[in-house]
Amino acid sequence: MVRSVAINPPKMCQPMGAILAYMGVHGCVPLVHGSQGCSTYPRYNIARHFRESAEVAVSSLSEDAAVYGGAKNLTEAIKNIKSRLNPEAIGICTTCMSETIGDDVKLISKKALQDDPVKIFPASTPSYVGTHLTGYDNALRTLVETLAVKGETNNKINIITGIINPGDIREIKNMLRIMNVSSIFLSDISDTLDSPILPGGHKPMLPEGGTSLSDIADSANSLGTIAICRAAGSAATYLKNKFNVPAVLDPAPIGVTSTDRFVRNISRLGGASISPEIVIERGRLIDSMVDVHHYMFGRKVAIFGDPDIVSAIVRFCAEAGMAPTVAMTATRHKDFAPDIKAVNSEYKTDTQILEGTDLYEFHEVVKTHGAELIVGNSKGKDIADDENVPLVRVGFPVYDRVGVYRYPIMGYNGSIYLLDQMTNAILGHRYDPNKLHQ
Template identity: 40%
Template sequence: MLDATPKEYVERSGLVINPAKTCQPVGAMYAALGIHKCLPHSHGSQGCCAYHRKFLTRNFRDPVMASTSSFTEGAAVFGGGNNLKTAIKNVFAIYNPDIIAIHTTCLSETIGDDIPSFIMGAQIPEGKYVIHANTPSYVGSHITGFSNMVKGMVKYLSVNNKKSNGKFNVIPGFINPGDMREIKRLLNAMGVPFILFPDTSGVLDAPMTGKFELYPKGGARVEDIIDAGNSTATLALGSFASADGAYELEKKCKVPQKVLKTPIGIKATDDFLMTVSKLTGREIPEEVEEERGQLVDVMVDCHYHYHGKSVALFGDPDLLIALTEFTINLGMIPKYIVTGTPGDSFENEIKEMLDAAGIEGKVKALGDLFTLHQWMKEEPVDLLMGGTHGKYIARAEDVPFVRIGFPILDRSVHSYLPITGYRGAMRVIEMISNALLDRQDRDAADEDMELIM
C-alpha cells in the first residue's frame, strides 16, 4: 500500500498524507461521553455526527450515542439557530438526558452561529443543563477538542460557593476508560476524596447486562463537576488535553492547579502519586509501593530485551510526551516522534528530554505518517509504536509494531486494560518486549532458536 512513499523527505505546503490526528469535534464528543447521562450534540451536518460515532464505536466497541442538528442547505445559509432549538427540544423530549453537551463543527463555526445565544433562547426543562464548546475542525485536533469540551464543562457548570468540599480534582485527559479506572483505583487506594472528570469508565467500557442502556452507569456526575469549584486543588494530567480545564477552574473558581504528564511509565506515575501525596497529605499506601517494586523488578528482568533499541512513536501529544520519557527510562532510543496535533511546546518538551538523554532524534508537531515513514526509510528503527494506522508502515518496512494510543481499530480489549500507573507500565513493557522477542523468534535461524529468552 505504501510502495509510493519516496525515501527523500521534501517539505509539503498543501498536502497532508496519512494524518496522525483527526478533528476537534470527535474529541469533544469523547469528553462529553464522560459525563453521566449526557447526550453529546453535534451542531453541523449529520455526516460529522455519524463519522464521530463510527470512529469512537470502532475504537471502543461499545455503542456511542450522540445527536445532530442535521444541517441542510437552508441552515447553512440562514444559520443553524432553528435547528439547534428544535434539536434541544427533541433531545430532551425523547432521549431525556440530564445534560446536552453541544460542540460545533467547521460548518457552524464558519457561518458564525452564536451558540450561547441559541442556548439562551432554547427551552430547557427545569433541572437540566445545556453546555457547549467551540470546536471548529480547522483548529487544533481531536485533542484540542477534548480540552475545549472540558473547559466548557468548567465554564458552564463549576461553581465556587466558598465552602471547601475537601476534595481533589483530577482531569485525566484523552485516555481510555480503563486508564481512568486505574487512576481512580490509585486515588482510592490512597484514600483521597476526589472528583475525576470527564470519566468515560462505565460508559465506553460498560459491562454486558443484556440490556441496552442509553446512559450507562458510569460518567462524572453533573453535581460533582459543579462542586469541582469547591475543591482544594486540580491536577491536570496531560498539558494538551487537560491543562486548559484546570486553568479555567483556577480563573473561575480560584482552585489552584498543577499540570503533570499523563502517568504512563515509572517516572510520570511517581510524579503523579507524589504530587497527590504532597497536595493532600496522604501517604502512598503499601499496596501501591508494592506495585512499584514489582514494576522495577520487571524492568530489571527484561532490560536486555529492549535496551539500546530504537523506536518511532506517533499519536497524541500527551501520550507521546509520557512515552518518550518512559522509553528513555527503559534505555531505548526514541528516534522519531510525530504528532498530528499542532504545538511548538510539544516539540520543545520532547527535544529537552532527548537532549538531556543525549539522543539525536527527530520530532514533529502537525506532522503526518507519510513524514514518519520517510524518516524510517532514511534510517530504520527497531520498533514502531502508535495507533492502528501504523500497521501499514510496519508492514512496508517490516518493523515490529506495538499498538498504543488512539485509535485502535483492528484489535480489541485495549480500552479495558490500562497503560497508566505502575501496572500499566508493566503492560507497556510486556507489549514492547513481546513485539521484539516475537520478531527475534520469527527471524531466528533454526540453530539460533532459543527456548528461554
C-alpha cells in the same frame, strides 16, 4: 519546502474530542451542530475503538442552513433529544459549517429549552482550528465554566485525563484509592464507554457512570487539579484563576519518572502519604524493566500519537534502555519539543521531533533513522508492515485489535503492561536477523 497536503494525519477534528469529553458526563447527550457526517465519523470511530454504541445526536444541517442559518435545525434537535431521551444535559459542539454560518448557539439553545431544567453546554469547536484534543479541551472548559460554583472545601483532587482509555482511568482511580485520596474526574468515560451488560441483558439508552453534574459543580472546591493531558488543561487554569484551585499540568503518568511525579503531586495536593502498596507497585515496574533489559536494550522505537502520551512513552523507553528514534504528534503543543529534548539530554538519545505533521513524514523519518518497533494507534499498521516491524497499539483509535481500551498503560501497573507488550512484540516478530540493532 512547506507541503500543502496532509497524508494520513493521525488527528481528528474538534467535535471528535468534544464528544468524548461529553460522554464522560453522567446523563449527557452530545449534540453535534453540523452536517450528518460530522457525527457519523466520530460515532464510527467510537464504536470501533470502544466496541460500544454511542448516542450522539446531530442537527443535520444541509444546504438551506448554509444560507438561512442553522437555528431551526438546532432547536428541533434539542427538542427531539429532550422528548426521546430526557437527559440531564446536552453537550453541544459546533462544526466547520455552523461556525462559518455564525449561529449563536447559546441563544438558540436557551430559546429552545425556555424554562426546562436540562443543562446545556455550548462549546465552540471549529474544526479548521486545532485537533480532537482542542475540541476535548474546549468542551471540558465549557463544562467547568458552566457548572463550577464556589462552596465548602471538599477535600478532593480534580483529575483531567484527556483522551485516554477506560483501563487507564480505572488504574488511576486504583492509585488514588490506595493513597486514600478522593477525586473528581473531569470527565470520566471508564463506565460510559466500557459498560457492563447486566443480568437480563439490559443496556440503558444512556449508560450508567460518568461524572455527575454536581461533582463538576463541586470541582471549584477541590484541593487542586492535576491535568495529565496538558493539551486539555485549560479547565485547570480556569479553576485556578476563578476559584483559586491550585493547578498542576504535568506529563502523563507513564514510566517511572512521570508516574513518580504524579504520585508526588497527589501526595502533596491531597495531603496523603505514599503508601507501601504504591512503593511495591513501583518496585514491580523496576523489576519488570530489569527482566526485559537484555531483550530491549538499544532497541529502536518510533512513537506517534497525542503529545502528552508520546512524550511520556519516549521517556519511558529511554528509562528502559531503548533508543527512541522518532517522536511524532499531529497536535502542536508548546511542551512537546522541550519534553523530547530533555529526554535526549538526560539519556543521550537522538530522538527526532516531528510536530504538527502526518504519518507520511513520520514514515520517511522512520526509514532514515530506523525502528524495530512502532508504538501508536491503528493508523500506523501500514508503516509497520512496510518496515516489517511490529506495531504496539496505544492511543485512539485502535480498530484492528479488540480490548485495547480495557488495559492501562498508565501508572506503575500500566507501565509494566506497556513494557511487556513492547517486549512480546519484539520477541514475537519474525525479523531478518541482519536488521537487528542496525
